Amino acid sequence: MTFALVLPGFNNGIPLQAYLALAAVLFCTGVWGLINSRNAVRVLMSIELMLNAVNLNLMAFSNYLDGQLIRGQVFAIFVITVAAAEAAVGLAILLSLYRNRETVDMERFNLLRW
Amino acid sequence: MTIASTTELICFLVLSVTLVAGSLGVVLLPNIVYSAFLLGGVFLSVAGLYLLLNASFVAAAQVLVYVGAVNVLILFAIMLVNKKETLAAIPGLLLRRVLSGAVCAGLFALLLRVSFTTDWALPGPTPVGEEATIRIGEHLFSDYLLPFELASVLLLMAMIGAIVLARRDVFSTDVITGEPVDQGLIEKVRTPLLLEKPALEKTP
Numbered sequence: 001m002t003f004a005l006v007l008p009g010f011n012n013g014i015p016l017q018a019y020l021a022l023a024a025v026l027f028c029t030g031v032w033g034l035i036n037s038r039n040a041v042r043v044l045m046s047i048e049l050m051l052n053a054v055n056l057n058l059m060a061f062s063n064y065l066d067g068q069l070i071r072g073q074v075f076a077i078f079v080i081t082v083a084a085a086e087a088a089v090g091l092a093i094l095l096s097l098y099r100n101r102e103t104v105d106m107e108r109f110n111l112l113r114w
Numbered sequence: 115m116t117i118a119s120t121t122e123l124i125c126f127l128v129l130s131v132t133l134v135a136g137s138l139g140v141v142l143l144p145n146i147v148y149s150a151f152l153l154g155g156v157f158l159s160v161a162g163l164y165l166l167l168n169a170s171f172v173a174a175a176q177v178l179v180y181v182g183a184v185n186v187l188i189l190f191a192i193m194l195v196n197k198k199e200t201l202a203a204i205p206g207l208l209l210r211r212v213l214s215g216a217v218c219a220g221l222f223a224l225l226l227r228v229s230f231t232t233d234w235a236l237p238g239p240t241p242v243g244e245e246a247t248i249r250i251g252e253h254l255f256s257d258y259l260l261p262f263e264l265a266s267v268l269l270l271m272a273m274i275g276a277i278v279l280a281r282r283d284v285f286s287t288d289v290i291t292g293e294p295v296d297q298g299l300i301e302k303v304r305t306p307l308l309l310e311k312p313a314l315e316k317t318p
Contacts (some may be wrong), residue, residue: 007123013119013123014123014126016229017229017230018126019163019167020225020229021226021229022133024222024225024226025134025137025222026134026156027225028219028225029134029138029141030137031217031218031221032141032214032215033140035214035218036141036210036211037141038201041146041150041191041192042140042141042149044191045150045188048157048180048188049140049141049153049156052156052157052160052180056160059163059164059167059172060167062167062169063167064236064238065234065235065238066238067238067239067241067242068242069249070169070241070246070249073169073172073246073249074253074254074258076169076172077175078265080175080176081179081265082265083179083180083184084179084183084184084269085271085272086272087187087188088273088276089275089279091187091276091280092276092279092280093279095191095194095279095280096279098195102197103197103199104195104199105201105202107202107204
């Protein structure tokens, strides 16, 4: 007798909606962290979470709806490239900001606040 | 990748739990170093999900770029700006957190509703599986050639921009000629530009 685990809705393998829901959780967590973080490094980490959620969506659609011409995977590669560039420039901006203001508290970067 | 469906389901469940717990930890943990390491775990579990989605090349790229480069960069940034500071309390912080949590929950409900009510064109074409890397190479050198080349320009610009933004000129003499450098042109390292400047406010 073989062990078989079947969840409701998972009869024919993992459905597309499971990946979409997982990406939605990741994206919303990233949005919440982006709004509420006081440490500037954590803001950058939240942006990375959101980019990963978008990538996960692209890969799920590419596998389930576009299995032959996997254009979603090519898009994911470009998103990864842009995310790497964004991380490098963002952390450089963070470093020079830290040198100017001597803090990483987001609430004190309020020069442009009305 | 062809594995048994039960194995696939167990892998998916484990990776999902790791992903959700890790992302919550990234956002909620008070120690930022723990957050950075958990972010590496999140990146690794996303790479595992890519493997489940028949995308071995992108999974490898994810591990190389995110875990190998971005996460290490974030750890370096934490190391460079590591200053113990007590954050000043803000009035209405709890209200702000609850409000933004409600907004995020609404966004999540909206996304779930869209993904569960939309009539996706399932089942789509059969996934190419192990040939994915070949297909990606064909795409990158035929119909996505221009974005591919632009990505290299973007990476070069990001590299130069990061160096220009983060460098710190502390040389007192020119490296090539040996003559003293006009210090007014050099960024003052230890004087914050936007804070009060007591030395400049003395008027004769």
